[in-house]
Amino acid sequence: MRWAMAGVVSAIGVLLPTPGHGQHRSMAIPPSPRAQKLQLRTPFTLTYRAHVRGVLHNGSRQPYNVRMTLAYDGKHLLYRWKDLPDGRTITELYDGKETYEAETGSRIAMIRPGFDFQRLWLCPLPGVGIPYVPMFTFGIPAKYLADWENALAPQLASLRRYVSPSLYNAPRSEREYGMYYYDARAARATSLNHPVLASVIPSAGAPKVLWYVWLHNPAPAPGHLWEYFSHKRFAGVWLATRIRCRMYGIDREGGPNTLHRDVTYNLEEAVERPLEPSAYDPTTYLSQHANVTDMAGRSVRTFLYEPGQGSLEEQRRRGMDVSEQAARAARSPVNTGFVGLGVLAVVAAVWIIWRTRRIR
Amino acid sequence: MPHAPRPANAAVGTAASGPPGVSVRIRMSACLQSVGWALGLLIALLVLRAYLLPNTWPVWFDQWRNVNVHYLGLGGARGVGAAAVALATVVFGSYYPIASRRDSSFGLWLITGAWLSLTTVVILAPWSPDAIVLRESGLLLGYVGGLAAARLLPRIETYIAALVGLGALQSTLAIAYRVQGLDTFVSGTVIRSGGSFGSPTELSVVAVFIVPLAVCGVLGSSSTVERTYFMFASACLLAALILTWERSAVVACLVAVLLLVRKTVPARLQFAILAAALCLLFVVFYVRSSGPINAASSARSVQGRVATMQASALAFRHHWFDGVGVGRLSLPVQIEIAGRPARVSLIDPHNQILFWAAEMGIVGAVLAVALAWFVYRTLRDAGSPWRDGVAAVWVSVLIAGMFNTLFGLSGFGCGNMLIGSLLGLTIRLGALGHETSKAIAAIP
Numbered sequence: 001m002r003w004a005m006a007g008v009v010s011a012i013g014v015l016l017p018t019p020g021h022g023q024h025r026s027m028a029i030p031p032s033p034r035a036q037k038l039q040l041r042t043p044f045t046l047t048y049r050a051h052v053r054g055v056l057h058n059g060s061r062q063p064y065n066v067r068m069t070l071a072y073d074g075k076h077l078l079y080r081w082k083d084l085p086d087g088r089t090i091t092e093l094y095d096g097k098e099t100y101e102a103e104t105g106s107r108i109a110m111i112r113p114g115f116d117f118q119r120l121w122l123c124p125l126p127g128v129g130i131p132y133v134p135m136f137t138f139g140i141p142a143k144y145l146a147d148w149e150n151a152l153a154p155q156l157a158s159l160r161r162y163v164s165p166s167l168y169n170a171p172r173s174e175r176e177y178g179m180y181y182y183d184a185r186a187a188r189a190t191s192l193n194h195p196v197l198a199s200v201i202p203s204a205g206a207p208k209v210l211w212y213v214w215l216h217n218p219a220p221a222p223g224h225l226w227e228y229f230s231h232k233r234f235a236g237v238w239l240a241t242r243i244r245c246r247m248y249g250i251d252r253e254g255g256p257n258t259l260h261r262d263v264t265y266n267l268e269e270a271v272e273r274p275l276e277p278s279a280y281d282p283t284t285y286l287s288q289h290a291n292v293t294d295m296a297g298r299s300v301r302t303f304l305y306e307p308g309q310g311s312l313e314e315q316r317r318r319g320m321d322v323s324e325q326a327a328r329a330a331r332s333p334v335n336t337g338f339v340g341l342g343v344l345a346v347v348a349a350v351w352i353i354w355r356t357r358r359i360r
Numbered sequence: 361m362p363h364a365p366r367p368a369n370a371a372v373g374t375a376a377s378g379p380p381g382v383s384v385r386i387r388m389s390a391c392l393q394s395v396g397w398a399l400g401l402l403i404a405l406l407v408l409r410a411y412l413l414p415n416t417w418p419v420w421f422d423q424w425r426n427v428n429v430h431y432l433g434l435g436g437a438r439g440v441g442a443a444a445v446a447l448a449t450v451v452f453g454s455y456y457p458i459a460s461r462r463d464s465s466f467g468l469w470l471i472t473g474a475w476l477s478l479t480t481v482v483i484l485a486p487w488s489p490d491a492i493v494l495r496e497s498g499l500l501l502g503y504v505g506g507l508a509a510a511r512l513l514p515r516i517e518t519y520i521a522a523l524v525g526l527g528a529l530q531s532t533l534a535i536a537y538r539v540q541g542l543d544t545f546v547s548g549t550v551i552r553s554g555g556s557f558g559s560p561t562e563l564s565v566v567a568v569f570i571v572p573l574a575v576c577g578v579l580g581s582s583s584t585v586e587r588t589y590f591m592f593a594s595a596c597l598l599a600a601l602i603l604t605w606e607r608s609a610v611v612a613c614l615v616a617v618l619l620l621v622r623k624t625v626p627a628r629l630q631f632a633i634l635a636a637a638l639c640l641l642f643v644v645f646y647v648r649s650s651g652p653i654n655a656a657s658s659a660r661s662v663q664g665r666v667a668t669m670q671a672s673a674l675a676f677r678h679h680w681f682d683g684v685g686v687g688r689l690s691l692p693v694q695i696e697i698a699g700r701p702a703r704v705s706l707i708d709p710h711n712q713i714l715f716w717a718a719e720m721g722i723v724g725a726v727l728a729v730a731l732a733w734f735v736y737r738t739l740r741d742a743g744s745p746w747r748d749g750v751a752a753v754w755v756s757v758l759i760a761g762m763f764n765t766l767f768g769l770s771g772f773g774c775g776n777m778l779i780g781s782l783l784g785l786t787i788r789l790g791a792l793g794h795e796t797s798k799a800i801a802a803i804p
Contacts, residue, residue, distance in 0.1 A: 358463060
């Protein structure tokens, strides 16, 4: 017995000092002043034309072009992509509390809690950010940490396969390590926490991002790789006019990390003003009889939006509680009430007989 | 370590005494018994490894836990279900000789049987969907694995030491992963350790069940080696628990520890432990809610739990008699939204009592009350020094179970095995009764 205990203690002793690759901070790293200088904070409208290759949303591999707009009016962040091959235009709008998503050409619409842009892969510039949008406020340590490089050593080794050496070894560029974190529980999804690596060139005013990557953790390969070219000065930051995003993934367990999607963005227009006010009103994008699923409340509700029959908030309140419907509709394969009471009756009978015999 | 008495029917005498034929028979019997115990220890360790140290070497070993019908080759969901039921019958039956020694243990054994039989009925019903059969089979294997592991070893303290040891190993792994930055679960901005489970909630379940036993081992140890072992294990488990930042589990474990030290530690030291516990609680709560992002995350966590509890209370209200069905929660339900069919899920209530009430209706509630009553009676009648430790585990499970579903939800969850073990230990402790204390009192 004591030998066994000694064995367990020894195993613990061996495991505890396992050579670590460095120590991550337990608390979040606030965005450094450098990261903040990469972000737009005043109203803007950016329009990009994106060329998309790879496995598309409908499963086909036919490349297509899409025009996307990212606009901010000081309160709302609007993200719209149109001219999809099937003619749809999808709009996502974040008002600081909830995310509204609507599609033209279909009646489907969603309201989700928190910041939850589903078309994240089409977002062109992580450096363009709103302070309270977690997606954009990735933390970068103010100082270079050698431990981070050690921690990311396997990923960095494979990164050379994906990033052109000229960029990776760019003169005067500085590598920055950080943590991309996204609490997705509000969206009832899995929270993410990925190491982030950015290559930045210091320049007058604001630095330029050369490339930026999320690394899978702990898989030794990048997840999303964003590369930025042809910067131009815009609203105090260096804005890339050409951006390339490559998304990698592993299809099957033990399989290779392969390219799933390759998107190139070209900036068409950048103006320092928001879109018209109606663009930031979610009802603009809701068609008549739009079937809205509201996931932002305590329970999931659904309603058909009818313009002119009250405000969106009123119609939301009148919505049907999906949880209640599900609770009503659920049916047990076995009637637990009768079966359970039967089992309990048998148990009670056995118990009484047992007790009676023992007492005698 | 507190020593439980040897079973009354343990082999006594020496091979040298008695006629030669009898001597050989005794030797063979002792030899067979040793082989049986070694086999039992091996199986118990395999079960503990499967549930407490998943995703560690050897990784292939974890596949059976997933109840992968192709891997198991048992002819689909029905085959897996039949195998699980057969195994459950054998393991449950093996407790009868022990449980029948005392009324309270027998009652607890019966209630355990009632609970398992409800799961069994759902598995065996030909019209049960395959998804439910597979899920319930996985759960049943967990319960039965725990019961079997707690039954196979002749001495209770050996099993508890093994349980604590593997829990401590998992905690050490969690700390090592944390040091290496391999944790990927984030709440707000707080990175939370998940050990080899990859889930902080799952890791905290290990602590909820094992910390009180480890602390009981520290308080009742009779030798330095044992005390060191349990102290080391307690420290690892508590450290890993804090790294999960799971508030309800920390509260549960601290309450259990305070209950344990109440009897054995001087009043002044008790006060110091209470102060330390309060400081620790403050740190955990502070970290989880400091700053706007964490405050929002924390608020969402609380709101989410309230919402899930309300949804389950709603399910109970609509199905108070028959429940939504064993194995139904978190599986899709077909409803109609705006005239179109849609599949939605009934969500996990994050509350063990509500979970039973929602799934089994009034029977679940009665079962919970009956289980609590028989656990109380059994532990009241027990005389083993481990009684307080096991009672503290039940308290810990009760508190943590108010804010999380510890078992019965996921077939892979370690909570299923741990609740099986806890039931097995309680039945065995109750069956021993006060034999030790009476025997000691009889010695002049």
